[in-house]
Amino acid sequence: MPVELAAPIETDLLPIGGVRIGVAEAGIRKxxxxxxxxxxxxxxxxxGAVFTRNRYAAAPVQVCREHLASEQPIRxxxxxxxxxxxGTGTSGLANxxxxxxxxxxxxxxxxxxxxxxSTGVIMExxxxxxxxxxxxxxxxHAAQPQHDSGTHWLAAAQxxxxxxxxxxxxxxxGTVDGKPVxxxxxxxxxxxxxxxxxxxxxxxxxxxAVSPKAASDLAxxxxxxxxxxxxxxxxxxxxxxxxxxxxxxxxxxxxxxIDSPAGKALVSLLAPLAQHLAHAIVRDxxxxxxxxxxxxxxxxxxxxxxxxxxxxxxxxxxxxAFFASDPNLGxxxxxxxxxxxxxLDIVGIDLWLGDVHVVAQGGRHPDYREEDGQRVMKPSQIHxxxxxxxxxxxxxxxxxxxxxxxxxxxxxxxx
Amino acid sequence: MPVELAAPIETDLLPIGGVRIGVAEAGIRKxxxxxxxxxxxxxxxxxGAVFTRNRYAAAPVQVCREHLASEQPIRxxxxxxxxxxxGTGTSGLANxxxxxxxxxxxxxxxxxxxxxxSTGVIMExxxxxxxxxxxxxxxxHAAQPQHDSGTHWLAAAQxxxxxxxxxxxxxxxGTVDGKPVxxxxxxxxxxxxxxxxxxxxxxxxxxxAVSPKAASDLAxxxxxxxxxxxxxxxxxxxxxxxxxxxxxxxxxxxxxxIDSPAGKALVSLLAPLAQHLAHAIVRDxxxxxxxxxxxxxxxxxxxxxxxxxxxxxxxxxxxxAFFASDPNLGxxxxxxxxxxxxxLDIVGIDLWLGDVHVVAQGGRHPDYREEDGQRVMKPSQIHxxxxxxxxxxxxxxxxxxxxxxxxxxxxxxxx
Numbered sequence: 001m002p003v004e005l006a007a008p009i010e011t012d013l014l015p016i017g018g019v020r021i022g023v024a025e026a027g028i029r030k031x032x033x034x035x036x037x038x039x040x041x042x043x044x045x046x047x048g049a050v051f052t053r054n055r056y057a058a059a060p061v062q063v064c065r066e067h068l069a070s071e072q073p074i075r076x077x078x079x080x081x082x083x084x085x086x087g088t089g090t091s092g093l094a095n096x097x098x099x100x101x102x103x104x105x106x107x108x109x110x111x112x113x114x115x116x117x118s119t120g121v122i123m124e125x126x127x128x129x130x131x132x133x134x135x136x137x138x139x140x141h142a143a144q145p146q147h148d149s150g151t152h153w154l155a156a157a158q159x160x161x162x163x164x165x166x167x168x169x170x171x172x173x174g175t176v177d178g179k180p181v182x183x184x185x186x187x188x189x190x191x192x193x194x195x196x197x198x199x200x201x202x203x204x205x206x207x208x209a210v211s212p213k214a215a216s217d218l219a220x221x222x223x224x225x226x227x228x229x230x231x232x233x234x235x236x237x238x239x240x241x242x243x244x245x246x247x248x249x250x251x252x253x254x255x256x257x258i259d260s261p262a263g264k265a266l267v268s269l270l271a272p273l274a275q276h277l278a279h280a281i282v283r284d285x286x287x288x289x290x291x292x293x294x295x296x297x298x299x300x301x302x303x304x305x306x307x308x309x310x311x312x313x314x315x316x317x318x319x320x321a322f323f324a325s326d327p328n329l330g331x332x333x334x335x336x337x338x339x340x341x342x343x344l345d346i347v348g349i350d351l352w353l354g355d356v357h358v359v360a361q362g363g364r365h366p367d368y369r370e371e372d373g374q375r376v377m378k379p380s381q382i383h384x385x386x387x388x389x390x391x392x393x394x395x396x397x398x399x400x401x402x403x404x405x406x407x408x409x410x411x412x413x414x415x
Numbered sequence: 416m417p418v419e420l421a422a423p424i425e426t427d428l429l430p431i432g433g434v435r436i437g438v439a440e441a442g443i444r445k446x447x448x449x450x451x452x453x454x455x456x457x458x459x460x461x462x463g464a465v466f467t468r469n470r471y472a473a474a475p476v477q478v479c480r481e482h483l484a485s486e487q488p489i490r491x492x493x494x495x496x497x498x499x500x501x502g503t504g505t506s507g508l509a510n511x512x513x514x515x516x517x518x519x520x521x522x523x524x525x526x527x528x529x530x531x532x533s534t535g536v537i538m539e540x541x542x543x544x545x546x547x548x549x550x551x552x553x554x555x556h557a558a559q560p561q562h563d564s565g566t567h568w569l570a571a572a573q574x575x576x577x578x579x580x581x582x583x584x585x586x587x588x589g590t591v592d593g594k595p596v597x598x599x600x601x602x603x604x605x606x607x608x609x610x611x612x613x614x615x616x617x618x619x620x621x622x623x624a625v626s627p628k629a630a631s632d633l634a635x636x637x638x639x640x641x642x643x644x645x646x647x648x649x650x651x652x653x654x655x656x657x658x659x660x661x662x663x664x665x666x667x668x669x670x671x672x673i674d675s676p677a678g679k680a681l682v683s684l685l686a687p688l689a690q691h692l693a694h695a696i697v698r699d700x701x702x703x704x705x706x707x708x709x710x711x712x713x714x715x716x717x718x719x720x721x722x723x724x725x726x727x728x729x730x731x732x733x734x735x736a737f738f739a740s741d742p743n744l745g746x747x748x749x750x751x752x753x754x755x756x757x758x759l760d761i762v763g764i765d766l767w768l769g770d771v772h773v774v775a776q777g778g779r780h781p782d783y784r785e786e787d788g789q790r791v792m793k794p795s796q797i798h799x800x801x802x803x804x805x806x807x808x809x810x811x812x813x814x815x816x817x818x819x820x821x822x823x824x825x826x827x828x829x830x
Binding site for chain 2: 053054055056057086087088089121122123237238316317320321323324326329330333334336337338339341342344345346361362363364402403404406407408410411
């Protein structure tokens with residue numbers, strides 16, 4: 001049961017001018033499910049992306065990096081679920097390249113203008129016959145008129161799911177540089193999921209005009225406040241990817257610098273969308289019963305705030321305590337202590353659970369009563385705030401609790 | 416149910432000349448259980464120790480560090496279970512000091528000659544009346560003759576338990592520098608345990624003669640092949656301590672350098688004992704059903720081997736796969752990939768599960784059959800070997816799997 005998360009409604013999803021989407025049932029791993037998605041991008045789109053840092057980066061991630069580094073503007077993306085094409089060596093690379101070439105041929109593009117993405121089982125060969133056989137149906141679907149509804153975006157959100165219990169999609173609209181701007185995004189899956197259904201994928205498109213360099217910065221900036229700040233079990237997939245497409249149809253003066261006023265306005269518009277999608281992944285985390293924000297303030301720099309936040313977010317002891325609604329201060333403080341901030345003085349530590357000040361000066365707050373702690377641990381959404389008392393940096397990460405269901409899901413034999 | 420671990424037998428435990436042990440029931444947290452232990456050390460003993468690196472080091476750990484740094488030779492140790500005296504601020508420090516002073520007064524020692532240790536609930540005041548009230552009984556017990564049996568060692572192993580399901584103790588005997596040498600050790604508890612029953616403690620005494628400087632090196636060297644190479648859930652307690660006492664009764668020429676021939680002989684004799692105790696902690700890990708050795712070889716240095724070994728040992732996805740006896744290569748390789756060895760070339764990776772070569776050159780071994788992987792994952796003890804193919808360093812860490820029982824234990828409300 002996802003935590004406070006509902007399926008997106010088709011009519012809430014805004015189509016983005018310059019982006020056409022087609023989804024097909026290619027039977028890649030299972031029959032009768034949407035598993036192949038193409039994004040077709042009009043000329044003039046700028047595309048930025050960030051990828052997993054895992055040294056076992058999957059073949060499609062390697063090919064994406066090559067194609068983004070080439071001189072060719074990106075004009076299409078192809079995404080399959082059911083198979084991650086990871087740990088597949090040189091034949092996996094060849095399959096990812098062949099996928100791009102096949103789609104490029106149909107669209108009269110250069111193969112480097114196509115980005116490939118895969119998610120699903122690891123270490124099994126990509127079933128190329130089924131994947132390539134499904135492309136015509138996806139292109140036919142993409143050729144349907146789609147300028148006045150979110151139908152195709154919802155289909156794409158469904159078409160990239162693995163063990164997700166709900167599709168994840170949302171839209172925002174606002175103004176940038178005096179022009180109306182909209183954006184729609186989809187995402188899937190958290191962690192390394194049963195059975196090896198790896199990968200977090202996020203795709204966000206806006207009709208704002210952005211230079212190629214700024215699109216790349218935009219992807220990084222948005223990821224750093226959303227997809228790069230969530231964790232379910234600490235495991236980093238081989239295929240994680242987040243892509244931002246800017247089609248330019250909004251007609252604003254192209255944004256060259258995301259720190260310009262217009263750039264900042266765009267970041268402010270898109271950041272909540274990226275966060276919504278990232279949070280949806282955590283809310284739908286395996287076995288999650290609670291959605292937990294961990295804010296660390298008062299650090300000397302962002303890096304040490306993140307160290308502390310992740311130490312708490314990854315502690316199995318903290319996560320099981322959240323599952324039990326147990327205000328277990330000792331476990332949180334112990335995680336703060338071993339986070340790797342070597343010269344941390346524990347006398348500066350404060351801790352709040354929700355609105356309850358539970359730790360002051362490194363020890364139990366004199367006014368803290370256990371029943372107050374228990375009260376704030378009951379809800380399905382919990383805010384933990386740790387003050388380090390040594391600087392002005394702050395960071396927030398989001399995670400979920402650790403339940404019996406997590407073990408059940410991940411201890412299941414692969415089917 | 417601990418994994419392949421039996422309770423120690425009293426007659427297998429060798430008393431160590433120069434060490435007297437007394438154990439009492441002080442009622443520190445629960446009535447009618449051994450919870451207060453004193454070690455009395457004859458003059459001439461050398462004592463070395465290593466402690467948690469957690470910044471939230473508990474009060475007794477802080478006092479131990481001070482006392483070991485003083486000029487006073489250590490002559491006694493006092494250990495309580497039931498309360499960790501951690502997260503207790505200045506009053507906690509005062510309580511740890513008062514404990515040392517009280518025991519020192521009874522023994523006509525300086526308070527800096529006493530080392531205090533605590534394990535149990537965090538952030539609650541140490542019940543000083545009960546602790547101090549129990550000291551006379553512990554001293555009376557220590558005054559009993561104990562030179563011909565392991566009764567007192569077994570009582571101490573019981574007296575330091577928290578959620579351990581079995582006491583942990585063992586002995587070894589051999590020769591160093593032509594003299595018969597023996598050693599006995601006890602240990603307790605793994606991880607940060609219900610309900611905040613924190614802490615791993617290990618105490619090892621040998622009758623070998625060792626200089627104070629070499630005793631300190633010996634504690635570090637032994638910890639680095641035993642207690643510093645085990646992990647249950649990755650959480651580091653506030654109270655972890657490992658102490659080595661060398662009484663000198665064996666009559667060998669005092670060892671000044673643990674890398675001398677006699678020093679190496681002593682390390683070789685004691686390392687298996689320290690490992691046995693450390694492994695016992697993992698075997699008795701919360702909810703453990705499997706005992707897993709993770710060996711990483713072919714690294715450029717020990718640090719990168721440990722990074723990879725711990726990334727695998729801490730991955731909840733790997734640990735749940737072990738629980739399910741699932742030879743899930745993708746999860747292991749993904750953990751290798753995100754371990755933080757930045758320039759790791761995955762083409763050099765080999766992986767063996769038991770005697771089955773499952774991954775070669777970074778991909779599935781051509782001869783690997785899933786049924787072979789399943790066969791080697793069935794037993795309760797599993798050896799995982801990862802080859803990095805880029806150097807000559809190697810390291811091994813030991814861990815256990817991640818079961819439903821772990822969540823049950825740690826999600827329980829504190830009693």
